[in-house]
Amino acid sequence: MKVVIVGAGLSGLVAARELTGHGVDVCVVDKGRSVGGRLATRRIGSARLDHGAQFFTVRTPAFQRRVDDWIDRGLVHVWNHGFDDDDGYPRYVGSAGMNSLAKDLARGLDVETSTMAFTVRAANGEQRWDVVIDDGSARPADAVILTCPIPQSIALLVDSGVELGGPMASADYDRTIGLLATLDGPAALGESGGVQHRDEVFSFIGDNVAKGVSTEQALTFHANPVWSEEHWDDDDLVDRLVAAATPWLGRASIVQAQVKKWRFATPRVVWPEPCWTTADESIVLAGDAFAGPKVEGAHSSGLAAAHALVR
Ligand SMILES: Cc1cc2nc3c(=O)[nH]c(=O)nc-3n(C[C@H](O)[C@H](O)[C@H](O)COP(=O)(O)OP(=O)(O)OC[C@H]3O[C@@H](n4cnc5c(N)ncnc54)[C@H](O)[C@@H]3O)c2cc1C
Numbered sequence: 001m002k003v004v005i006v007g008a009g010l011s012g013l014v015a016a017r018e019l020t021g022h023g024v025d026v027c028v029v030d031k032g033r034s035v036g037g038r039l040a041t042r043r044i045g046s047a048r049l050d051h052g053a054q055f056f057t058v059r060t061p062a063f064q065r066r067v068d069d070w071i072d073r074g075l076v077h078v079w080n081h082g083f084d085d086d087d088g089y090p091r092y093v094g095s096a097g098m099n100s101l102a103k104d105l106a107r108g109l110d111v112e113t114s115t116m117a118f119t120v121r122a123a124n125g126e127q128r129w130d131v132v133i134d135d136g137s138a139r140p141a142d143a144v145i146l147t148c149p150i151p152q153s154i155a156l157l158v159d160s161g162v163e164l165g166g167p168m169a170s171a172d173y174d175r176t177i178g179l180l181a182t183l184d185g186p187a188a189l190g191e192s193g194g195v196q197h198r199d200e201v202f203s204f205i206g207d208n209v210a211k212g213v214s215t216e217q218a219l220t221f222h223a224n225p226v227w228s229e230e231h232w233d234d235d236d237l238v239d240r241l242v243a244a245a246t247p248w249l250g251r252a253s254i255v256q257a258q259v260k261k262w263r264f265a266t267p268r269v270v271w272p273e274p275c276w277t278t279a280d281e282s283i284v285l286a287g288d289a290f291a292g293p294k295v296e297g298a299h300s301s302g303l304a305a306a307h308a309l310v311r
Pocket residue numbers: 006007008009010011012029030031032035036037038039051052053054055056057115116117118147148149152176178222262264265266286287288289292293294295296297298
């Protein structure tokens with residue numbers, strides 16, 4: 001069986017690894033310049049900042065096994081056990097940034113980056129589907145797993161004859177605007193190195209030094225969904241965000257600031273099943289909109305998608 005997976009975020013890469021382990025021929029395409037999707041890490045000067053997912057928790061045995069393996073290999077460590085109070089539950093981070101976990105999963109797989117899927121349509125040859133790339137080339141497949149945000153997956157299926165009505169058709173996502181800032185000294189976030197929901201603008205502020213991701217002082221600020229939607233097209237975003245960030249800087253000053261916008265940051269509704277398949281199980285939709293809007297949800301959905309095809 002030949003499977004093409006659209007999206008090399010966590011769900012797509014987990015599905016690819018699982019299928020490869022079952023002897024399936026898998027190709028992953030992603031429009032991004034590198035793998036990871038919302039597991040994203042950026043360098044500013046010599047600082048390293050996570051700018052998508054900030055940390056993750058573990059609830060399921062399957063994800064715990066993956067995380068234990070990452071810990072054994074030095075790829076993951078515990079950041080803390082809660083931001084305001086110690087609730088006993090570990091918050092994990094990728095030791096070299098969250099994106100390093102995607103890179104680890106992608107190792108040895110057939111992954112084509114800078115490769116944007118344009119449409120999925122019935123194939124003329126031996127395979128059932130062609131995943132058509134925006135340069136006009138095609139990747140033939142017996143089955144296709146789409147792990148993009150749902151509106152993008154629906155757009156890819158327009159020529160396929162597969163119709164997704166009902167709640168799937170109206171699926172929407174909250175936006176997040178992020179500010180990445182390097183500082184000339186330590187910030188004032190407190191011992192845990194993270195602040196959650198204690199501000200009118202920001203839903204999360206993370207200290208990349210306290211996380212153990214950066215040796216240079218660097219903060220990641222995520223504006224909450226309401227603020228992000230209201231200010232999405234503002235021309236003076238950097239100034240606004242820097243002004244909102246200032247109370248959290250203590251005596252430090254910002255050296256460099258960059259803005260990052262996530263249009264499809266968080267699914268507003270989570271589908272009740274960990275993935276969705278056509279009746280013949282040749283098209284599968286997966287991603288965090290199916291098993292929970294978190295790192296663990298994406299992992300669970302990727303596994304479920306692979307198991308749907310192997311079954
Ligand atoms: C700002 C922010 C903060 C977050 N913080 C946390 C957190 O602290 N803890 C937590 O657990 N979770 C967090 N999350 C959520 C977590 O990052 C996601 O749930 C998870 O990474 C989603 O993985 P995914 O594989 O489902 O999707 P994605 O990572 O979005 O992967 C989808 C991939 O599809 C690709 N793609 C889309 N369209 C096409 C196309 N046409 N052709 C080819 N490729 C395409 C994209 O480039 C992308 O790489 C956060 C997310 C954001 C945005």
